[in-house]
Amino acid sequence: MKEWFKNFKSKFKIVIIHPDTYEEKGGFNMSKMKFINLVVFYSLIIIAITTCLIVFTPLRELIPGYTDVTLNRRVYNMERRADSIETVFYQQQLYIENLKRIINNEDFDNDIQQDLTRMSFTNTLIPDNSFSMPLFFAPISNVLVTNHFNANNKHFGVDVVANADAVIKATADGTVVFSDWSFEGGYIIGIQHDMNIISVYKHNASVMCKTGDLVKAGDAIAILGGGGSTSTGPHLHFELWYKGIPLNPEDYISFEGK
Numbered sequence: 001m002k003e004w005f006k007n008f009k010s011k012f013k014i015v016i017i018h019p020d021t022y023e024e025k026g027g028f029n030m031s032k033m034k035f036i037n038l039v040v041f042y043s044l045i046i047i048a049i050t051t052c053l054i055v056f057t058p059l060r061e062l063i064p065g066y067t068d069v070t071l072n073r074r075v076y077n078m079e080r081r082a083d084s085i086e087t088v089f090y091q092q093q094l095y096i097e098n099l100k101r102i103i104n105n106e107d108f109d110n111d112i113q114q115d116l117t118r119m120s121f122t123n124t125l126i127p128d129n130s131f132s133m134p135l136f137f138a139p140i141s142n143v144l145v146t147n148h149f150n151a152n153n154k155h156f157g158v159d160v161v162a163n164a165d166a167v168i169k170a171t172a173d174g175t176v177v178f179s180d181w182s183f184e185g186g187y188i189i190g191i192q193h194d195m196n197i198i199s200v201y202k203h204n205a206s207v208m209c210k211t212g213d214l215v216k217a218g219d220a221i222a223i224l225g226g227g228g229s230t231s232t233g234p235h236l237h238f239e240l241w242y243k244g245i246p247l248n249p250e251d252y253i254s255f256e257g258k
Contacts (some may be wrong), residue, residue, distance in 0.1 A: 014029075134172050134193060134194055134195060134197065135172070135217075136171045136172050136199075136217075136240075136249075136252050136253050137169065137170075137171050137172065137217050137218055137253070138171070138253050138254065138255055139168050139169050139170070139171050139199075139201060139236065139238055139253075140160060140162050140166055140167070140168050140169065140224065140236055140255075141162075142162060143160040143161060143162040143236075143255050143256065144160065144161050144162075144256065145158055145159070145160050145250070145255050145256060146159050146160065146161055146235065147159035148248075148250065149246075149248040149249065149250060151246060156239050156241075156246035157200065157202075157237050157238050157239030157240070157246075157249060158237075158238055158248075158249050158250060158255065159235050159236070159237050160235060160236050160238065160255050161233070161234065161235045161236075162224055162235075162236070163224075164224065164234055165205070165223055165224060166223070166224040167220045167222075167223060167224075168201055168204065168220070168221055168222040168223065168224055168236060169217075169218050169219060169220055169221060170191055170199075170215040170216065170217055170218065170219045170221050171191075171193075171199045171217065171238075171240075171253065172191075172193045172194075172197075172199065172217045173193065173194070173214075173215065173216050173217050174191040174192050174193040174194070174199070174214075174215060175191065175192045175212070175213070175214055175215075176189060176190070176191055176192075176209050176210065176211055176212060176213045176214075176215060176221075177190050177191065177192045177198070177211065178190035178211060179207050179209055179210050179211050179213075180211075185202040185203060185237070186202065186203045186204060186205075186225060186226070187203075187204035187205065187206060187207045187222065187225070188200065188201065188202050188204070189201045189204065189207055189209065189221055189222055191215060191221075195242070196242060196243045197240065197241065197242050198239075198240075198241045199238070199239065199240055199241075200237075200238070200239040200240075200241070201221065201222055201236060201237075201238055202236070202237040202238075202239075203225060203226055203234075203235060203236060203237050204222035204223060204224065204225050204236070205222075205223045205224060205225025205226070205234075206222065206223045206225070207221065207222045207223075208220055208221055208222055208223070209221050209222075224236055240252065
């Protein structure tokens with residue numbers, strides 16, 4: 001054992017020789033122990049430098065199986081944005097579908113009704129205390145109400161009769177979101193107002209505005225008629241909706257000038 005340790009500490013000479021002339025260019029003495037110590041020392045330096053590069057530079061992402069510590073956070077944020085966009089898109093699609101059903105006098109199936117409830121579209125049949133109802137004008141004056149609002153019978157508006165060819169006016173400022181003819185309702189106009197309110201005018205003889213037009217309260221929008229298969233004669237069927245909920249127009253408008 002002592003002989004081995006003595007041999008381990010013994011020095012040997014390392015000579016550098018030119019490969020062509022075999023001329024000695026230099027050399028140095030070194031023991032086996034010193035050589036091993038140098039190898040270990042430089043190995044530790046290389047390991048330290050490599051570790052720093054992996055920890056503190058983007059090179060770490062090149063290592064197979066290594067995950068960026070911020071990747072999960074970025075993925076989570078992207079998923080949240082995608083979910084938000086999907087929700088908004090779904091709500092808009094549902095709103096458009098709801099609007100079509102309102103204008104075409106169609107029933108709401110159970111799935112849509114549940115969706116409306118989930119999105120707080122059907123929280124109450126009457127606007128809450130924080131709701132500020134705009135001022136509505138009668139779409140037509142000097143009329144007689146012949147059929148009142150009755151949600152139980154699915155009559156979600158009022159029927160009023162007036163002189164033939166009477167002018168129908170916008171009940172409030174808004175944007176025309178529907179202006180077309182339908183088999184059941186004749187010429188129909190739907191206007192989107194502030195506070196998520198929609199007014200609907202059915203059974204017109206003709207319309208005087210198109211989808212996308214901006215109208216002011218009192219603007220002429222249609223001519224009284226009796227178009228549509230469900231009409232029993234010349235009259236206006238008028239509806240008010242708040243977030244997909246039918247309102248009784250007579251609670252907000254005096255049609256007969258009382």
